[in-house]
Amino acid sequence: MARIRISKNSFSGGEISPFLIGRGDLKAYENGMSKMRNLIIYPTGGVRRRPGLRYIDTVPGPSRLVAFEFNIEQSYLLSFSHLKLTVYRDGTKEVEVETPWTQDQLKLINWTQSADTLLVVHPDLAPRKISRTSHTQWTISDWSFYEDEETGRLQQPYYKFGKDEVTLTASATTGTVTLTASADVFTSDHVGTRLRLAKREVEVTEVTSPTVAQALVKDKSDLVDTLATKDWEEQAFSNVHGWPVSVVFHQDRLVIGGTRDLPNRLWMSKSSDLFNFDLGEGLDDEAIEFAILSDQVNAVRSLFSSRHLQIFTSGAEWMVSGEPLTPETIQLKRQTRVGAPVDRYVPPRNVDGATLFTSRDGQDLREFLFTDMEQAYQSNDLAMLCKHLMNDPQDQDYDSYRRLFYMVMGDGTMGALSVYRAEKISAWSVLETQGKFLNVAVVGREAYVLVERSGGIFIEVFDDDLSTDSSLFGMDQEGATNWSGLEHLEGQKLKLVADGALMSDQTVVNGQISLVDPVFKLEAGLSYTHVLEPLPPAPQATGNATQGGRVRLVSLTFRLKDTLALKLDVGRGLSDIPFKRMGPTAILDSGGDQFTGDITVRALGWRSRGTEQLWRVEQDTPLPFSVLSVVEEMTANA
Template structure:
């Protein structure tokens, strides 16, 4: 009989798939876990019961959360819902703006920000500009392109066949424009066309080959010509899909009827898309020509201008970008989702994006050795966690990428490339999370709790969800303000001690004994389950294994509930000596806590211990030491 001592020093591989149970030769096996639920993984290796969710406000319904950061001191949360945008500052709603997007359309909106302006795109809705006009004053307006005399410098494109001609009946004023083939549609009314470089506005459509128009720039003659085009964006042709700011230019990526086309404004003239004669500061336009139509899903300003399409990822180079110097190079062939827009996020110089198959989070990273981008799969070891993402954002303070899944859970990825840390865990709450946004150092989520929609914020001081805290100079028994949890059972911490649960009635709870400070919210359970002990080369099939002793290195922990093979029990955290008085807050302890275990096991493919705790108290686990006996 041999004795084995194992030390698990970190969890920097996170929760890994059961398909790796046979790969005990991997470093990820020693640093991973079988189950990690509702915990944050620190880049240093330890794990902590995740922060609770503070209740911010009742939301209007399904939608998207968007961060707006004017500067480090003035940050806002924008909650998009059907027909509305609610603006929050310091957890208070400060403004509401009417908006044109329906609930179904919100899944396809894309946005980009510059200073006090947020540009919002959707392929079926005219793009809008949300502008902060004061501390709490906001306006939503249409994009306004540069106007020079009667000409508007917006993008144009020739949609019709090259042999189709237009013939104007005059050179000024109101004219009739006749086409040699069907090209006009009633939706052309109000849009601009150019004939021989001069602009007209369509005022009416008589038929597919005839339209009335007002000349804005005098035409040179009335002869038929193939030299004509029309607005690239219009009710007839659709609207931009995505936008970004790069090298002092506004970049528009794709449109409904031009999905693989890219437009860059004039340098330092963001709303001027006049191509001019191709001078260095003039606008740029080109299409992505490849073996298939790669519809642009996002444009991103990183080390280079990056294009994320339905079938590939591209790098646009040029230092600076000019009509003569610009180059487009396809880098990888992964693709992005086409049924919804999930904004790429910058993490330490890499751009993280969701793959088209909805099962991968890819890291689009430039490598100097190859002078090209690679797209490594960050979910390779945790494929079971990443299932149909619908939103994502990165929290720089915690170094966590929050990925909202279609099932309402959150995949939390701890990323620290310098230390080769890529660790997944799954976060769940009593309800379904539908959107996430990181505003400064705060992480907000939009949650559907059985039809009650709420905006909530991760709060390190809380251990319950949808929680409210209150205080009173004198101890009281009745606490109100919980209308968003009407009829629900909530966990209660009163004066730092766990008071069990109470039912919310007419927005209130009543405690059995009064308290001065209270936290009330929904409970959640955190689970830590290691992989089966790595006894590669030490145990043969049929050998018995016994856990003799397990030691947990804790930090700032108030409760620890473990299962060592015979059911869950509360592990005593206090050493011999005076115990905490009954009813007083449990003290937080740090250091090693050990427990003996009994029982031989023949099944070596099951974990030897497990932590599962719903008590709303903090818990941080840094490392685990196991002493084993093997009956060989």
């Protein structure tokens, strides 16, 4: 009977798909786990219990979280809800501003920031500009395209939506004129929009019929004549034909991508003149406009400024190059054929020079990375080994401080990808809470989440000093027995950590909890459970003795780091593990010092199915837990 020792010195494979149980030959299998829930993977290979979530505020309904960072010292969390924007600074509400976006429209808002201005677009609404003048002074206004003082023309994009043979005839060349079309052109939404006839502008004031409208001549040069002309076009962005889908700043230009009626078109402003889209004569600094033409309509879903301008469409990914970008040097090349979601905006994020984006089918997290060898982009799938975790991604952001990429799933869980490309680390774990994760936004070093719980929808932030969710932490220099401020968790049973010691659970009544003895420091919040479960021993590691044979776990040796609780199942049910600390043997509890060192646990029982896990860590105790490596000693009988 063979005695085998298997050392797991790294958990950098993360949680991998159960369909890979037969692939013990993979490096990811050696470093992977069957389950990693509410655990964070160190880039060095160990794992620890995830931080708790500190309660920030209750929001009126489903919202969209957006980071606004003016500089290191001035950063804000913006919460877009139904017709309202709430601004938070350092977790404190600063101001509320009325907005035009309804709750149902929040999924498709798209934004970009420059200094103290945030540009926000939505395909059904006129784009807005949100400006900050101080911590508490924020304004929202419509975009204002550059107006040429000499001509009175607005330098916004124009396009002829009607068929080429359709003509327009003006009844006069100045003042209020009647426009007559040779085919149906006008709708009631045309009121307030501008048209160009032979490059001269008019603004529609009234629509009489689909072929007749009244308009005011806005061009200071008046119209050319009153003859029927095919040389006419209307503003590209309007209630008639839709508003911009996406927006970004790139090489000192404002880039707009796609509308409802022009889904595959891009517009670039003049250089250093962000709201001037005058094409002029095609000089180097003048505006640029082009369509993405290919074998299918590639509707622009998002834009990203990186080494090149990256365009993510419904069916492919594109690169716009040119150093610098000018009407003469610009080049458009399709790179990969993955596609991005069309029913929501999931913002692409930069991670170590690569752009991570969600695939259209919601099954992939793709790494869009330029390779010098091929001088092209590749789209590698970072979720190839854990497809069971990918469940209709809704939002994503990257925490560079913790090197964690967060991805909010449609089922309310959140994937946490520990990514470090230089060390070839790409490890997934799953974050769960009592409720559903809805949104995520990283502001500086703070990772905020929007969470739906039984008591409402809350903004919360990961806090390394806490071990419960939706929690509050308080201090009282004289000690207190009654602790209030917990109205958001009314009727909920909470975990308590008082003066560093674990206390019995308490239920919130009238927004407060009452203790028997006074305490000076108290953390109160909802529990969450972390789970660490290994893959079955691979036949390659046991000399093929475990495939078709039996295996018995003899002992486990954990190397722990700064740990205060360990609950383990080695086949006899979950139990707290006794181990030596400061001399005597005792169950590790909340009143002790954090333990760092090795602990060995004996086990009994044969396993014969070949796909069973030999052990499992599972606990909701709100105390630190961290493991660096595990050594399994077992016997195998072929």
